Amino acid sequence: MTLQLTHRQSHVLAFVRQRLEQDGQAPTLEEIGIALGIAQVSAVRKHLRALEAKGRLLIEPHRARGIQLVRESDPMDADTMELPLIGRIAAGEPIFSEARIERMLRVSRWLFRLSPDYLVRVVGDSMRDEGILDGDLVGVHATPVARHGQIVAARIDGDRFTIKRLHWQGEVIRLLPNSPGFHPIDPDPSEDFAIEGLFAGLLRGG
Numbered sequence: 001m002t003l004q005l006t007h008r009q010s011h012v013l014a015f016v017r018q019r020l021e022q023d024g025q026a027p028t029l030e031e032i033g034i035a036l037g038i039a040q041v042s043a044v045r046k047h048l049r050a051l052e053a054k055g056r057l058l059i060e061p062h063r064a065r066g067i068q069l070v071r072e073s074d075p076m077d078a079d080t081m082e083l084p085l086i087g088r089i090a091a092g093e094p095i096f097s098e099a100r101i102e103r104m105l106r107v108s109r110w111l112f113r114l115s116p117d118y119l120v121r122v123v124g125d126s127m128r129d130e131g132i133l134d135g136d137l138v139g140v141h142a143t144p145v146a147r148h149g150q151i152v153a154a155r156i157d158g159d160r161f162t163i164k165r166l167h168w169q170g171e172v173i174r175l176l177p178n179s180p181g182f183h184p185i186d187p188d189p190s191e192d193f194a195i196e197g198l199f200a201g202l203l204r205g206g
Contacts, residue, residue: 005054010104011036012047013056014084016067018117022142026067081109085119085137105137105203112201114141119203120153120161126177127151127163132202138163139200151199157191163199 005013015035019027027035029044038044048067051057060066084101105119116139125134130151132138140153148168154175155161164175164185173193175185187193 005051005056007104009047009051010082011084011101012044013051014082014104016057017069018142020069021115022117026065028064079108079110080106082106083116083119083139085121107203111203112139114198114200116140116200117142117197122163126179126182128179130165130178132163133204137203139202140197141200142197144195146195146198153196153199155192155194155196156185156187157193161196166195
């Protein structure tokens with residue numbers, strides 16, 4: 001039987017998994033602390049040791065990035081994954097800020113075209129004709145890189161988070177809705193604009 005994780009342990013595990021998939025290497029203890037708002041490195045180490053004791057991680061001693069994931073033994077784990085549901089994004093906060101993780105959700109991995117790192121709740125119907133509706137939970141594959149025509153999760157002016165289709169030609173970037181009555185977003189060069197990830201799939205009625 002898999003031992004249940006605390007909320008904090010789930011957040012640490014999700015962040016480690018995301019960094020391993022995105023960067024190909026584990027984060028340092030300091031990076032985990034900064035991302036999740038844990039002030040003391042000793043507290044981060046304590047959570048990692050608890051995850052190791054529960055069979056979710058392996059920690060190589062004397063290595064700054066010596067964290068490895070352990071394949072879970074539950075037969076359902078091959079078909080499911082645990083993802084953080086991200087709440088409102090405040091300006092300057094990292095995606096995995098502890099204060100913004102509403103809860104962890106276990107979902108089927110087969111619902112997604114790309115491997116998602118987190119979920120966000122859609123507000124509004126600006127992407128209705130793409131099949132993305134108000135209240136849906138969208139899976140986001142974290143990456144700052146996107147191509148023209150892809151549906152992206154973007155941050156505008158620090159704290160506005162939106163799902164739109166990317167129109168990128170030359171130096172011109174527009175974020176296009178797909179629903180009558182909504183207008184494209186043209187990020188101002190002076191704004192804090194960033195592509196946070198790619199649309200990976202969605203859950204309805206979350």
